[in-house]
Amino acid sequence: MVENLPKTYNPKDFEDRLYKFWKDNEYFKAKVDRNKKPFTIMMPPPNVTGNLHMGHALNNTIQDVLIRWMRMEGYETLWLPGTDHASISTEAKVVEKISAEGKTKEELGREAFIEEAWDWTRKYGGTIYNQLEKLGVSCDWSRKRFTLDEGLSRAVEEVFIRLYEKGLIYRGDRIINWCPSCKTAISDAEVEHKDTLGNIWHIRYPIKGEDRFITIATTRPETMLGDLAVAVNPEDERYKDLIGKTAILPLVNREIPIIADDYVDMEFGTGAVKITPSHDPNDFEVGERHNLGQCIIMNEDGTINENGGKYNGLDRYEARKRIVEDLEEEGYLVEVKDHDNSVGHCERCKTVVEPLISKQWFVKMEPLAKPALQAYYNGELNFIPDRFGKIYTHWLEGIKDWCISRQLWWGHRLPVYYCEDCGETMVSREAPEKCTKCDSENIYQDPDTLDTWFSSALWPFSTLGWPENTEDLQYFFPTDVLITGYDIIFFWVVRMVFSSLEQTGKVPFKDVLLTGLVRDALGRKMSKSLGNGIDPLYVINEYGADALRFTLVTGNTPGNDMRFSMERVEANRNFANKLWNATRFVLMNLDEEVAMEDIDSELLEEEDKWILSRINTVIKEVTENLEKYEIGLAAQKIYDFIWDEYCDWYIEMVKPRLYGNNKDSKETAEKVLIKVLENILKLLHPFMPFITEEIWQHLPQRKEALIVSKWPVYDEKNKDLEAEKRMAFIMDAIKGIRNARQEMNIPPSKKATIIFVTKDEKIKDIIDYGKRYFINLASGENIIIQEDKNNLGEDNVSVVLDRCEIFVPLKDLIDFDKEIERLEKEKEKIEDELKRARGKLSNKDFVNKAPEHIVAKEREKLKKYEDMMEKVVERLASLKSNQ
RNA sequence: GGGCGAUUGGCUCAGCUGGCUAGAGCGCCACGGUGACAACGUGGAGAUCAUUGGUUCGAGUCCAAUAUCGCCCACCA
Numbered sequence: 001m002v003e004n005l006p007k008t009y010n011p012k013d014f015e016d017r018l019y020k021f022w023k024d025n026e027y028f029k030a031k032v033d034r035n036k037k038p039f040t041i042m043m044p045p046p047n048v049t050g051n052l053h054m055g056h057a058l059n060n061t062i063q064d065v066l067i068r069w070m071r072m073e074g075y076e077t078l079w080l081p082g083t084d085h086a087s088i089s090t091e092a093k094v095v096e097k098i099s100a101e102g103k104t105k106e107e108l109g110r111e112a113f114i115e116e117a118w119d120w121t122r123k124y125g126g127t128i129y130n131q132l133e134k135l136g137v138s139c140d141w142s143r144k145r146f147t148l149d150e151g152l153s154r155a156v157e158e159v160f161i162r163l164y165e166k167g168l169i170y171r172g173d174r175i176i177n178w179c180p181s182c183k184t185a186i187s188d189a190e191v192e193h194k195d196t197l198g199n200i201w202h203i204r205y206p207i208k209g210e211d212r213f214i215t216i217a218t219t220r221p222e223t224m225l226g227d228l229a230v231a232v233n234p235e236d237e238r239y240k241d242l243i244g245k246t247a248i249l250p251l252v253n254r255e256i257p258i259i260a261d262d263y264v265d266m267e268f269g270t271g272a273v274k275i276t277p278s279h280d281p282n283d284f285e286v287g288e289r290h291n292l293g294q295c296i297i298m299n300e301d302g303t304i305n306e307n308g309g310k311y312n313g314l315d316r317y318e319a320r321k322r323i324v325e326d327l328e329e330e331g332y333l334v335e336v337k338d339h340d341n342s343v344g345h346c347e348r349c350k351t352v353v354e355p356l357i358s359k360q361w362f363v364k365m366e367p368l369a370k371p372a373l374q375a376y377y378n379g380e381l382n383f384i385p386d387r388f389g390k391i392y393t394h395w396l397e398g399i400k401d402w403c404i405s406r407q408l409w410w411g412h413r414l415p416v417y418y419c420e421d422c423g424e425t426m427v428s429r430e431a432p433e434k435c436t437k438c439d440s441e442n443i444y445q446d447p448d449t450l451d452t453w454f455s456s457a458l459w460p461f462s463t464l465g466w467p468e469n470t471e472d473l474q475y476f477f478p479t480d481v482l483i484t485g486y487d488i489i490f491f492w493v494v495r496m497v498f499s500s501l502e503q504t505g506k507v508p509f510k511d512v513l514l515t516g517l518v519r520d521a522l523g524r525k526m527s528k529s530l531g532n533g534i535d536p537l538y539v540i541n542e543y544g545a546d547a548l549r550f551t552l553v554t555g556n557t558p559g560n561d562m563r564f565s566m567e568r569v570e571a572n573r574n575f576a577n578k579l580w581n582a583t584r585f586v587l588m589n590l591d592e593e594v595a596m597e598d599i600d601s602e603l604l605e606e607e608d609k610w611i612l613s614r615i616n617t618v619i620k621e622v623t624e625n626l627e628k629y630e631i632g633l634a635a636q637k638i639y640d641f642i643w644d645e646y647c648d649w650y651i652e653m654v655k656p657r658l659y660g661n662n663k664d665s666k667e668t669a670e671k672v673l674i675k676v677l678e679n680i681l682k683l684l685h686p687f688m689p690f691i692t693e694e695i696w697q698h699l700p701q702r703k704e705a706l707i708v709s710k711w712p713v714y715d716e717k718n719k720d721l722e723a724e725k726r727m728a729f730i731m732d733a734i735k736g737i738r739n740a741r742q743e744m745n746i747p748p749s750k751k752a753t754i755i756f757v758t759k760d761e762k763i764k765d766i767i768d769y770g771k772r773y774f775i776n777l778a779s780g781e782n783i784i785i786q787e788d789k790n791n792l793g794e795d796n797v798s799v800v801l802d803r804c805e806i807f808v809p810l811k812d813l814i815d816f817d818k819e820i821e822r823l824e825k826e827k828e829k830i831e832d833e834l835k836r837a838r839g840k841l842s843n844k845d846f847v848n849k850a851p852e853h854i855v856a857k858e859r860e861k862l863k864k865y866e867d868m869m870e871k872v873v874e875r876l877a878s879l880k881s882n883q
Numbered sequence: 884g885g886g887c888g889a890u891u892g893g894c895u896c897a898g899c900u901g902g903c904u905a906g907a908g909c910g911c912c913a914c915g916g917u918g919a920c921a922a923c924g925u926g927g928a929g930a931u932c933a934u935u936g937g938u939u940c941g942a943g944u945c946c947a948a949u950a951u952c953g954c955c956c957a958c959c960a
Contacts, residue, residue, distance in 0.1 A: 554908095
C-alpha cells in the first residue's frame with residue numbers, strides 16, 4: 001500500500017493548491033526555445049470589467065485542453081491571456097456610475113472621465129483573471145496584455161498611420177449608423193436587424209402649380225422634414241409626366257424636385273419615394289447622383305433639430321406621432337398599413353439606430369478584403385467546422401467600408417490633428433507643434449476614439465510586441481489556432497485576418513475553431529435579463545472545475561449550440577469520483593517497490609495483454625481525435641475506457657490475483673494497473689487537469705508534475721488482437737451467464753457449476769486458462785469443460801455462444817417456461833441476424849463489389865449465427881420435449 | 884428575399900472519410916451492503932435514426948425535395 005487518498009473525491013481539497021503549484025513552478029510560462037516547436041494560442045480577450053460566464057468557460061476550456069495536450073507533446077506552448085478595454089460598454093458603465101453621483105460626462109471633462117474609467121478598470125479588471133484561474137487555465141500570466149497597454153496602443157497608432165498613409169483610411173461624410181443612446185457612430189457589424197411589425201404611411205405631396213398630388217410611401221414619416229426630392233422610376237408610365245416638376249413638401253412647404261432614378265422599384269409601395277439624403281443610405285446615393293445637397297434634421301440624441309421647424313426639440317418618435325397627426329389633419333395622409341420591417345438596433349444597448357450622414361473615419365475595405373478571402377481559398381486559413389468559411393467569405397465579398405471613429409472617450413484616440421486656422425488634417429505619431437501647411441499653432445487633436453475592434457484586430461501580433469520585431473513575435477507568430485464563438489466572426493476573426501495580412505503579411509492563425517452558444521437546460525440563451533445564466537464559479541464550487549470542464553467539452557460538436565444542465569455536471573463529477581476510487585483501489589494494492597519495476601512481458605496474463613493492447617489503441621485514437629479538434633470524441637473515449645474497460649472489467653478480473661499468493665502474477669497485475677493508470681491520467685489530464693495531477697502526485701516516485709509529463713505514444717508492439725479476441729469471448733461468456741442467471745432470478749450469492757460444451761480447442765484453452773474469471777465474475781463454483789452434452793440433465797440455464805454452449809445446473813431453481821421464453825427471444829434475435837447476413841451474402845453484387853474484408857466479416861457472422869441457431873433450436877427442442 | 888444548422892430511445896446528446904447487430908449519460912424497471920467506489924455494481928425494457936424520393940452491393944451517414952424548430956445575412960422606401 002502506497003499512500004492514502006481521502007475516501008471521496010473532494011475537488012475543493014486540492015484544486016486551488018494545485019493551481020498555485022503549477023503557477024509557482026512556472027509551468028505555464030513560455031520561453032523562446034529554438035530547439036522546440038512553438039504552439040501558440042491567443043486568448044480572446046474578455047471585457048476588462050467583465051465576469052466569467054459559460055461562454056468564456058467553454059472556449060477557455062477548449063483552449064486549455066489543446067494547450068495542455070500540446071505542452072505534453074513537447075511543444076513550447078504559449079497561451080497568451082489578456083483583456084479588452086471594450087470602449088462602448090465600459091464607457092457606458094462609467095457614465096452610469098458618475099450619473100448616479102449626479103454628474104454628466106461633459107461636466108466631468110475628458111481627462112477626469114478617463115481617470116474614472118481607469119479607476120473602474122483597476123477595480124474590476126482583475127476579477128475575470130481570478131475566475132479564469134479557478135477554471136484551471138494554463139495560460140502564461142507573465143505575458144498578459146490589455147488593449148490599452150502602452151505597447152498595444154502604439155501598435156494601434158502605427159496601424160492607423162500606415163493605413164492612412166497608404167490611403168486605406170479616410171475621413172468623409174457618409175451615412176453611418178448612429179446610436180442616439182450611446183451617442184456615437186457604430187459600424188454595420190454592430191447593428192442588429194430585427195423584424196418588427198410597424199406601419200407604412202402613404203402620404204401625398206402636392207405638385208406645384210397643379211391640382212395634383214404624388215403619393216409616396218414611408219416607414220419613417222418624421223424623416224420627411226429632411227426630404228429633398230421625390231423619386232420615381234424613369235420607366236414608370238404613371239409618373240412620366242411628373243418628372244422634372246416640383247412637389248411641395250407638406251407641413252414644411254419646401255419645394256422639392258421630382259426626379260427619375262433607377263433605384264426606385266415600381267412594384268413597391270406607390271412607386272414614388274421620398275428622398276432624404278441625410279437620413280437614409282439609399283437616399284444618400286440618390287442625392288449624390290442628383291446633387292440634392294443635405295438636410296440634417298436630427299440631433300445626436302435622436303431629437304429633431306432646428307431644421308425641423310415646429311417639431312424642433314421633439315424626440316423622433318414623438319415627432320413621428322405629431323407629424324402623422326398633422327398630415328392627417330391637413331389631408332395629406334392617404335392611408336396607414338401594417339408593414340413588416342427590418343429595424344436596426346444598437347448591438348450594445350438595443351436602441352433603434354438612426355442612419356444619418358456624419359463626418360467619420362473609415363477603413364477602405366476592398367483592398368484589405370481581397371487577401372483575406374484569398375487566404376481562405378488557398379487553404380491557409382481553415383474553419384472548423386468548415387461551413388463557417390462560407391459565412392466568412394460571404395461577408396467579406398459584400399463588405400462595405402468600416403466606420404472606425406467613435407464619439408467616445410474611453411479608447412484609443414485618433415492620432416489625427418487639425419489646424420484651427422486652415423483646416424489642414426495631420427496624421428502623425430507626435431502631436432505637431434504647428435500646422436504643416438500654414439504654420440499656425442492653433443492645433444487640436446481629433447476628439448474621437450477608435451472602434452474597440454480596431455485594437456482587438458491586432459491582438460495576435462500586437463500582444464507579441466509588434467511593431468517591434470521582437471523575439472516573441474518571430475518565434476510565436478503566426479499563432480496556431482483561434483478558438484472563439486461563431487458570433488464574432490465578423491467583428492473579430494475577419495478583422496484579425498485582414499489586419500494581420502496587411503501588417504505582417506501572414507495569416508494570424510491556421511485554424512479557427514468555432515464554438516456555439518451555451519444555452520440553459522431549456523435551450524434558451526443565457527442572459528442577464530432572463531436570469532437563467534448559470535455561473536461557472538457556482539458550478540466549480542459545487543462540483544469542481546474538472547466536472548465543469550468535462551461537461552463543456554463533451555456532448556456537443558464544434559459550432560453547435562449546447563444545452564447546459566446540472567445533471568450532466570453531476571454525471572461528470574461522478575466520473576471523477578469513479579477514477580478517484582479506482583486509484584484508491586490500485587494504490588491500496590500496490591507495493592511501491594514493485595510499482596517501479598519494469599513489466600516482464602513473459603509474465604503477462606491474458607487480461608494484462610488485453611488492457612495493454614486496448615489502452616494502446618485508445619492512446620492512438622484520442623491523439624487522432626485531438627489532432628482533428630474532435631475534443632468531445634476524445635473525451636468520450638477516455639471516459640468509456642476508464643469506466644468500462646479499466647474499472648468494470650480489468651480491475652474486477654485482476655482482483656483474485658491481487659488477493660492471491662502467486663507472487664509473479666500479483667506483481668504483474670500491480671505493474672499493469674499502475675502503468676495503465678498512468679496513461680489514463682495523461683490522456684485525461686488536458687480535460688480534467690486537477691484530479692489527474694492530484695492523483696499523479698500520489699503515485700509512487702513521481703518526480704515531475706503530470707502537467708509537464710510526456711504524452712503517451714502509440715506502440716505497435718503492444719497491439720495484441722489475439723488477446724483482445726480471447727477476452728472478448730470471456731466477456732461475452734460472462735455477460736451471457738449473468739444475463740441468464742438474472743433473468744431466472746438467481747441471486748448472485750448462489751454459486752453454481754459452469755459447464756462449457758465445446759469442441760473448439762482454442763476455446764477450450766482459454767476457458768481452461770481463465771477459470772478464475774468465471775468463478776469471480778459469473779458466480780462460478782467450479783468449471784467443467786466437455787465436448788458433448790452427455791450427463792447434463794435438464795435443470796440448467798444455458799447460454800448459446802459461437803462454437804460454445806454454456807450450462808449452469810441449478811436444480812430446483814429453474815422456471816422452465818421462463819427459460820423457454822428466454823431462449824425463444826434469443827432465437828428470434830439470431831433469426832433476424834441470420835436473415836440479414838444471408839440476404840447480404842446471397843446478393844451477388846454485394847459479394848462481388850463490396851471490399852473483401854467486409855464480405856469476409858459477413859461470412860464469419862453468418863457462420864457464427866448458424867452455429868448459435870443450431871444450438872438454440874436443439875436446446876429448445878430438448879426443453880420442450882421434457883416438459 | 885438569400886444562406887446555414889438541427890430533427891436519432893422519456894430527456895440531453897454522440898455517431899469523424901457510407902459497412903451498424905444504431906451508442907452514451909440521465910430517467911425508468913428488477914436484483915444486489917461482495918474487501919475502490921451507493922457519487923456504486925449487475926441485468927433489463929425502450930429507436931421503423933422527421934417525411935418522401937434518389938445514388939450505391941450497402942444510407943443514421945451522400946444527393947434532392949418537403950415539414951417543423953432555430954440562427955445568420957440582405958438598402959427595397
